[in-house]
Amino acid sequence: MGTAIFEPSPLEQLNWLIHLQYVRGEVTKCKELIRRQIKKSNGKHEYAFFKQGVMLREDDKIQEALESFQMCHRLNCDNADNIKEVAKCLFLLRKYRIALEAYLEAERISTKPDWEIYQNIGQCWVSLGENAKAKEYTKKAVQLGKQECSYALLIKILISEGDLQAAITVSNAALEACPDSTVMLTESGLLHLKVGQIQPAFQCLSSAVALNPSCSAALLGIGCITQAHEEYEVALSKYKIAVQINPDSIALWNNIGMCFFAKQKYIAAISCLKRALWISPLNWKVLLNLGLVHLSTNQPASAFNFLCAAVNLRPDAALPFLALGCALFELKDPENSLKAFQQAELFSKNDYGIMLNSTLALLTIGQHEQALIALEKFKKASENDGQLDKQVIDFSHKLENKLKKLMGKNELEELSESLLENSEVTNTKQNNDGEEDNVDINKNSENVNVRNLQSDEV
Amino acid sequence: MSKTELNTSRWLEAHSDRSAGLTTLPKNLLLANVCGDGDYRLVLVDVNFNEDVSARLKVYKGTMLCSDQSLPDVPCALISFYVDNIQPKLPVLGVACGSDLLIYKNNKPFYKFSVPPLPISALEEDVWQKLCLATDEPYEKIVEALESIPFSELSGRSQMLLTLPPSDIENYVYKYQNVELRRTCPITCMTTLYRNSEESTSISYPVLATEFGQLYILDSQTFTILHEARVSNTKATPSIVVAAGRYEVEFRILVACRERYVTLIRKNWLEGKNLLQTTASIVDMILMPGDKFVCIATSDKMLNCYSRRGNKLWTVEMAQTITCLSLLSLQHLSLSLIAVGMQGGSIQLYHSRHPVDYIPAPDTPSAITFGRMGQEEHVMVIITLGGTMNFKILKRTADFGLNQDTGISPTIQSKPLPLPKRSKLFLEQSLREKQNPMDMHQSFQQDLIRLRLTSARTLLQINSDQSGIGNTKEQIKLSAQVLGLGPKFTLILTLENMNPEKALIQLSAIFHCNPENYQLSLYVLPIPLIPPGLTYKIHNRVVECINENLPRDETQGNNTIRVFIVRREQIQPVLAATINMPPTDPLAFTM
Incomplete structure (x- = not known):
């Protein structure tokens, strides 16, 4: 202060103030300061332009932000940060190819390896559909930065490649780096669930719920596991909380419906499933479940409609065909039901239910030889299976007896009588089927859920 | 935490002056025994952001302004520290203005320390030499050479020169003819570090960090540089610096940077090590005493806690954007709380990740400090963005209910599912179907086929119809x-x-x-x-x-x-x- 002539202060003098006002959300003040600084410097204030760009981007004025960052780059070509920001704007403008080039340029210029650049290059490659290259860069980013977002990206890439085991390994590593992230805990839990590791899945999801009691995805996962263990009340209580947070989830309503179905509250089940169907009218799993519920309430005509839709939407799954066959059998159309069973057999591997049901259909039509062959096939398949369901064994014995009798006498009257008897048996059989499906479907719906999450991210 | 407990505030409203008209930035507010009489004064910097930016250093005795002096520039930080052990013990004030650290003792200017200037490129030096020698060459030609150097690597004088219209250049050059060319380096943040004892009145050293990533530890008696280090090996601009430990034994200095890094510098280190990087910009950072956790508020409304190794321990999301943090050390309860000032005018007190108290503020707090003021032990001073000065005294009975079992958050009440009532029509229809499913199915299928036929026919008709x-x-x-x-x-x-x-x-x-x-x-x-x-x-x-x-x-x-x-x-x-x-x-x- 002693000198008479003040040395002009450098431009960077108030950079800290620009930054402070920006981080504290005092946007108007900050913009004013930036405007003044740019004016004072005759448009050569790099940092002011940089922050102006950041703020413009936050206001969704991406094109203007891009221009601001390009100005920074013109003022100082050696700063990798400027190129990074330019690239980020380009990425947001969906110009992935140019963004990628910009990031590669930033990588070349920056003196030190930067996880953020690698992560963003990975993101660009994902957007351009080059998974292999994306994986390479994302792995680098994970190793350097250990950031949650890099882990999440890598998991996404691995899932899209179908490598669930690797995805689980990555998610476990991610949880070590950021143990408090509910998103990562849920992600990891759902991954474990997908490959059928129930115990770790339950642990992950429980800790996610403990951290954030209103994490609907984790609640759904926990509900699913408990439902699979036939603790329907517990599952329902979880779903009830989750559905308040996320009232438009197909998977939630589907699973609530199946819980009610298991508790034999059919009307509640139907209304829940119909709500799921209303949200997503083309979801074949919901259609299949609705079909099964209607079968159990002795409404085969409605069931037929739902199952028909399910079969049309998913013509390569066994379960809808099996259910459709049952519905047709109920509707006294054994020929078509046989066709459905045979179709189901094509897509399944030694499903006893399908085999026995087609035997029954053959028997009802009167093709006894064929029925006998089908029954033999069933016996062969079930020979080595120690854990055969008792109901299945009973049913197969009944079928066998009936068949032997018929083969001996071959009289019309007897046949009609046996048909009546048998159809009763099938009824119980179908219910049983339904319950088995229930478990299956829950798993399936879990898949739906995971898919939903992914689509949300996109 | 019961409801009745929430209703009775733990704080006494001591003073609130809405017309104070103060503009105080965080880190520019402190409580110190600046007169040595044991009556702790409030010291703050009041900035005026109108056309001419100016700043004043103000000292309050209680609510009375007792000293007010102008500062040369907007200071980024204000510190108080003890320089010697002479009785009565009297702390000095340090104000970081531009590239200078101004020291005030007894409310009077005492010393000025300038951060060492940065090296000037040979080309720039050459240009100025030519300019000062007044050769025949036109000024514009000489000045042009400066354009080849990146703008940010020039001295302030050259930066100014490049923005001037050509007619003013001669005057400008003449003015600086005999002054040595310096490239100064603005200070961006500052803190203090104890010398060899961690008592509150023991000698401590100022720690400065500059725009270009240099960190200096100064001797508070001679004002010479004791230690100099680079903040990081990458490009990092310090925005907040905190220190713990003792200079002569072992210390840790954490520097939060604008590039979202937090770097660590220890004794004898010449270069900082990147400890962690946050995902959003860092608003404020606090080092928790004792357990060495570091709490970082980020611009995405998060309060994060990291371990001393840089591992994230927990995160809490706030309802509003965080504007400032302040540490509340309550020694009688052996407790350290964090006050989180948020936009809209509320302050939440956190004990690790659990909110323990809520204090309403007149409007968005801009700076908060807590400590001894006058004779009162626990006073919170809040300066808001609107310029209000607010003092709150913590009641002696306040224990923040930590002994009680605090429910972290109320569990969501599980309401019954919003299921529609079963309608009579629905029941009748299903009954009808149960009685006669086959007829129903057949007639339905017939009608369906009929419908398809009609629609196909209509389509054909439309296709052939040219009207x-x-x-x-x-x-x-x-x-x-x-x-x-x-x-x-x-x-x-x-x-x-x-x-x-x-x-x-x-x-x-x-x-x-x-x-x-x-x-x-x-x-x-x-x-x-x-x-x-x-x-x-x-x-x-x-x-x-x-x-x-x-x-x-x-x-x-x-x-x-x-x-x-x-x-x-x-x-x-x-x-x-x-x-x-x-x-x-x-x-x-x-x-």
């Missing part, structure tokens, strides 16, 4: 009507503009037919403007040429008239239609 043809892109619809029995017909075409916004212009209708079969009254018709939503009718008289020589069957293949609606200077027609003319009734013709 209405449209162009969906242009939103034009053309329908035709043939009147008469022949051989004279009237063809009425209706052109409809379906676009609700744009009028149709520059259209013409062209009729095309075999002249051996038909003769038309017009072949080309320019269509006037059709306003949105309106129609235009074209009447065309058609006379069939009865040619006795031609067999009837053959002419039937040619009884069509084609219509094209074309736009000027466009090759493809906007719309094309074929109109099948009815055969002339031979009976009517003969008559």
